[in-house]
Amino acid sequence: MSDATIDEICLVALAEAFRGDGELLCHPMGPFPVAAGRLARASFEPDLMLTDTIAYAVVGTLPLGTTVGDPSGDEGIVVEGYLPFRTVFDQAWSGHRHVVMGASQIDRHGNQNFAAIGDYRQPKAQLLGLRGAPGNVINHTTSYWIPNQARTFAESVDVVSGPGYDRVAALPEPSGRFHEIRRVVTELAAYDFETPDHTMRLRSVHPGVSVDDVLAATPFELAVPHEVPASRLPTDEELHLIRNVIDPTGIRKHEFRS
Numbered sequence: 086m087s088d089a090t091i092d093e094i095c096l097v098a099l100a101e102a103f104r105g106d107g108e109l110l111c112h113p114m115g116p117f118p119v120a121a122g123r124l125a126r127a128s129f130e131p132d133l134m135l136t137d138t139i140a141y142a143v144v145g146t147l148p149l150g151t152t153v154g155d156p157s158g159d160e161g162i163v164v165e166g167y168l169p170f171r172t173v174f175d176q177a178w179s180g181h182r183h184v185v186m187g188a189s190q191i192d193r194h195g196n197q198n199f200a201a202i203g204d205y206r207q208p209k210a211q212l213l214g215l216r217g218a219p220g221n222v223i224n225h226t227t228s229y230w231i232p233n234q235a236r237t238f239a240e241s242v243d244v245v246s247g248p249g250y251d252r253v254a255a256l257p258e259p260s261g262r263f264h265e266i267r268r269v270v271t272e273l274a275a276y277d278f279e280t281p282d283h284t285m286r287l288r289s290v291h292p293g294v295s296v297d298d299v300l301a302a303t304p305f306e307l308a309v310p311h312e313v314p315a316s317r318l319p320t321d322e323e324l325h326l327i328r329n330v331i332d333p334t335g336i337r338k339h340e341f342r343s
Contacts, residue, residue, distance in 0.1 A: 087318045091272065092337045093327055094291050095232075097319045098275045100125040102228040102268035103183060108132045109226075110182040112173070116149050116336050118185035118230050123147070123331050128323055142166035146326070149336045176225075177217075180263035183226040186218065190242040191229060193285045193305040195249030195266040195278055197222070198242035205244045218246035223253065226265045232340040234271035235302035250283035272341065274299050275316055280308045289316040 099121035103111055111122040111133040119138060126133040127146045137143050137152045144163040147153075153164055176182040189212055190198040197218065203209035221227055227247065231237045245252065253264045268288075269276040275288045286308035290299060292315050300307065319327065327337070 087324075089319045089324060090338075091291065091293075092341055093319050093324065094316055095270060095272060096121050096124060096327060096337060097323060098289070098291070098316045099185065099228070099230055099268070099270045100128070101275075101317075102185070102270070103130050103133060106130060106133060106183055106226075108134065108181075110134045110136075110173075110176045112136070112176075112182055113185035113230075115185075115187060115230065117232070117340050120149055120327070120331050120337050121185065121230070124323060124326055127326050127330070128320075136168050140167060140169045142168045146330050148330065148334075149332045150334065177220060178224055180225045182224075183228070183267070184221045185228045185230055186221065186247065188229050188231055188237055188247075190239040191231065191237060191269065192239055192242050192249065193307065194251040194283070195247075195269075195285065196242045196245050196252060197229065197247035197249070198239075198244045200244040200246045202243055208243075213246075215244075215246050219248065222247035222266070223256075223264055225263045226267050228266070228268040229270070231269060231271045234273050234299075237271075238303050238305065240304050250278060254283075273302060276307075284308060286310070287313055289314050291316045292318070 103125035113119045113122040122135060123146050126135055134142055137147055139152045141153045141164045144165050147162060188197045188199055199213045200215050201208035201211050266278050273294050274290045276285050277288045278285060280286050287299060290296060290313055296309060296313055
């Protein structure tokens, strides 16, 4: 019987978003998504291109919190390219990139907000701003990691940082030619947009979570299949990678502290 904890189950669910990507720039933002990207390449998607989160493309698996040049993380690491931020745009515009972002709000169409809460002209809370979210979402595959579903899922978002399927559909061609919201993973479940109208669908529930739990934390109409599978547990090898290689100090667990 697996002794996997919820953080490890969520990490695997997010890593699964990269399955089938092949030779693509995996560009997760934040420690938890970075760990998921590294897990995907170290286990089932070996052709992914990873960065040290600073400026280098690397072969090998860096532990969270280390970069190229850090003696604690250099074992087995080979620098395969220089990737300063200015060159990332070449990847972004071509569609050969899969980014994982966070969200302060997200709706059933995949519209995402981490810019501000309230009227953008005079917000109740100023957050990150639009940052690169509009260009990210329109130009390549995007997934979202959301550690608190009830606080983040919203009937509508106050500001659209990353456009969802309804807004992209209203844009002139060829806008959004690479637009795909691959996955949304929360502490409760995993979601996709594989419905006829590209609205959010429940893909799997994490072990110990019921469909009713999910619906109670969802303020909008959610597509729910007749049978909803459980999110898969990590394999023994994945648990080894998570605990001993990628995140031996347990940084991933910080996302789950109340």
